[in-house]
Amino acid sequence: MSDTLPALKPPSHRVERRAILLWTLYALIWGISVIGVLVALYVFLPATRPWIQPFLWILPPIYLLYLTRVPYWRYRVHRWEITDEAVYALSGWIVREWRIVPISRIQSIDVKKGPLQSRLRLATLKISTAAASEGGISIIGLDADVAERCSDRLTDLTQTVPGDAT
Amino acid sequence: MSAVALDDAGWQRLNSRVAWVDLGKMVVTFIPSVVAAVVFDQGLQAWPVFIVTGLGVVSSVLDLKRWMHTRYRVGADRMEIRKGWLIRRYRSVPRDRIRTVDTSAKLRHRLAGLRVVHISSGEARTSFKLDALESRTAERLRADLLGVTPAVETAEVKAEETVLARLRWSWFVYNIVSVWAFLVSGLLLLSAYLTMQTFGVDLREVIAGAVDWRSLGLGWTIVVATAGCFVLGTFGMALNYLREKANFRLVRTRTDDGTALLTRQGMFRIREVYRDDRRLRGVAISEPLLSRWLRLAETEVVSTGLSWTPGSDAAAAILPRTSVAEARRVAALVLGDEHRPLDAPLRRHPRPALRRRLVWAGYVPGVPAALLAWLGATGAVPGWIWAVPAGLIPVACLLAVVAYRSLGHAMAGPYLVMRSGLIRRTTVVLQSRGVIGWGVRQSLLQRRLGLATLRVQTAAGNRVYEVPDIAAGEAAAFAHAATPVILAPILAEGAAEAVSDPQPDGQEAHIAHDPAHG
Known part of the structure; x- marks a missing residue:
């Protein structure tokens, strides 16, 4: 099915x-x-x-x-991936949500670590777009180092991919 | 003060005629008091009128103080404003953030040749309001900030404008027939009652004496009162519509670096709204359920950087309420190409989408009915009351069918077309270059039924447009047809074949789209 x-x-x-x-x-x-x-x-x-x-x-x-x-x-549900074109993530439990954000449309990249997360060496990678709070992706539960590296990589990629100022 | 002294160059005042307008306003506010006190000899009984006059005087004085303390400056890279006398304020906005410059004018401004200028950036609220400048200064400021050709020689400007729509008398019906008429008439009667009371006339007696109500009987009294209220309210709405929309015109006008959509409307207070065509991402036509039989439609542009606040006369609305046919004609002109996405045949959503709506139609009235039945059994509420929500179930089922029938989507050239909504059936046309992200949402029930909700993210309009209850397998296909480069790497094996729609539309979309993303 x-x-x-x-x-x-x-x-x-x-x-x-x-x-x-x-x-x-x-x-x-x-x-x-x-x-x-x-x-x-x-x-x-x-x-x-x-x-x-x-x-x-x-x-x-x-x-x-x-x-x-x-x-x-x-x-079991949560998954993520960064392709050359887009950031792609799946999250949720009763309601699942697949989200795709093209790298050319990324406005800002944040790595967030709350007190609990930093004890566990975890971080949330937050990608935002011009669709404000409705858009973007939050990837929860990444290893802190991985999140930092993803953020660096995305920053590099966003500089090479020309964005159009929407 | 020293901060002002440091860079004092270039600060400008509002027009000095504002002061005269304020003085005039003050004189006018005295008129009702004088009339009530001298002509009608009401003395202190007319106290509400005196309060109105007092408020008018205070507001005029405050307005005068505001004029004295407001300065603005347009620099090479930013625009600044200083204002306030009790609380001093300073605000600066970078010039490249400025998205719209609108002008409006109330009757008193027009008499004095003044315009109020509203300047806004991408924020939700207006960044600056300059109340008021001389109309030519206002034009120049707008031209300076937006790079629009100033409309000094009107003849020349006319040549640069293409009229897309102008007011038609037949639209009258669409805009004034409404349930709101009762509210309007209520407010009118209340204000008339209060006003006439100050002049010693009791409106209740006037109405009671006008007709012999007792001989009419209760039934006819209700009919006459209802009809009277409706006629009065409709009349009020007609006047208001004329005041707001008289001389309405939607044109496409040339600017220094492109084109813009411009609406111009109003009888006493003319309001112009410019919408840069470079920020245009699509159009939306919505049809309210209760006036579907009139084929009534409201038309908006989907554009980035337009402020949108519920309840206000949104800058996005480009037409008053019109017929669907007219809305489509104008929308096609606004989009300005040969694709005519609003005429594209829409794909129906699968049957399970109807089943999901029927489930809602069952339990939304069903749960309250069960609760009330339980409360009725304990004696807390009358025993029969559960039948009220239960009786609504057939109505809800009918609405479920209506909601299901409004679902549809299609790809027409470079446009996504999405239609949904029960209370307001809304058809959104969005350029695929305006898509800045995708979301596919699926609840457990949707998964059982093989459905999913596609959420199209964009920087324009509502920020998110939904395609509810599309066939799960088709969600990715639709997204792929709009943005093939983004979706291709993450499409499941074998889905690519399912994706390329047998319809020619799908194929066209691929070709039209590659250059935009390459």
Whole structure:
């Protein structure tokens, strides 16, 4: 049933395995803060209990499932590649998204490292275009060195490929 | 002050006639108060009128102060402005960022021969507003900033302009018949009531006395009131339409280094908007669902660097509401080549796209119905109320079919043509050189149904245009037909054959496109 997928080659590289840990940590931080707030409300504001109780029944199992499955699922989906013509990436889990940005249309290249990412020696390569927030590509979970090298290579390529100022 | 003294050369003031205009405005604001107090002898009862006068005086004085403290300078590489007296502001914008220079004029400006100049760069908001300059100075400034031939000798300019469309009386119907008429009439009645109250006339009594309502009965009263409101509102909208769109004209005009689309419109306040043809990437025609039976359409250009804010009279709109046929005719002239992408036959989207819409049509009213049924069982809401959303399911299914039928896409020469939308069926024509990125999105349900949503990224217009629920296998093919060089290396094996459409259009696209990307 290959015709249920867009007729695109999967991008050649996977992201780092450490990205699973990164996504798990993100999920932990989010989950603990959201469920923490709900529990705090439940304990300290008895008036809200009838409203919060159903959430406290429903959310934790969903969250546990998310925490244990989704980081792996993401890792299996996420892929990236830089061809001579374009930056190409696949991301997502329930909703997958293939994104292609021609190198001639790149406006800026960023390498982002948050505190968690730098502990794990990971980085996000962010390519932006004139389509503002709607366009561009973010490749999460690259090795920090690889991200730096990609950024250098793309900077060189963008200087050789003449862009048209859109 | 010392910073100003350092480089004081070249700073210019707004035109001095602004001060006279302000004085005139101040005198005019006194008129209603004088009339109410002296002619109608209302005394202090007319306090709303005095407030209006007070506000008018304050705004005139503030305007005078603004004129006194505003200076602008056009340098070799940038344009600067200093303004404000309580809060001093300085702003500078590099000249090569300046995208549009528009002029507008209210009645008082026109009487004094003045123009308000709006200068904007790629940002969302206007960068500079010069209120106001003498009309010839404004023309020169625009010419200087954009390199447009100044329109001093009007006869010469006329020769350089090609008229693409001018106002037709038949458009009247498209622009004034609308549900908004009721809101307009409501506002008109409210303001008339408040105004007449200050003069001691009660509008409610006037209307109550005009017709013998009791003999009409309730049914006829509602009919007459509704019809009256509609007629009044439509009349108000007609006046407003005339005020805004009278003398409307869309022309293509010559500039120093190319051409531009220019709209000129307005009865008292003439507004001109220039749109550089080099930034033109396509056109979009949208047809609102409720007036589809009128074959009504709104036309916009898809262009880079035009500011776009919802609700305002967007610079992208090149025509008032017209018939679809007229919109297409003008759009073809705007694009100005032989491809006529709006006449290209569109490819239907596969059947599962309809199934996806029917699923939505089921659960969007279905879920509230189930919730209400549950709440009805517990007695929180009346027991029958779940039937209201449930009854909407057939309507939603009908809408699903309408939405499905509006889906379509095609490649016509160098143009991508994309059509979708329920409330507004929008047909977007985009030059493939305007594409700056691709996205293909697929949810789990779409994957089961063999569908995908193609997202075309561009620097122009809405930034992203979607082709929803295209056959998954066709998404890459469509992208490949538009930008073959970019897509070729990442196309799956064997997809290239599926890609070259048997239709001649696809082949043409390859040939027309290679030079642009090579």
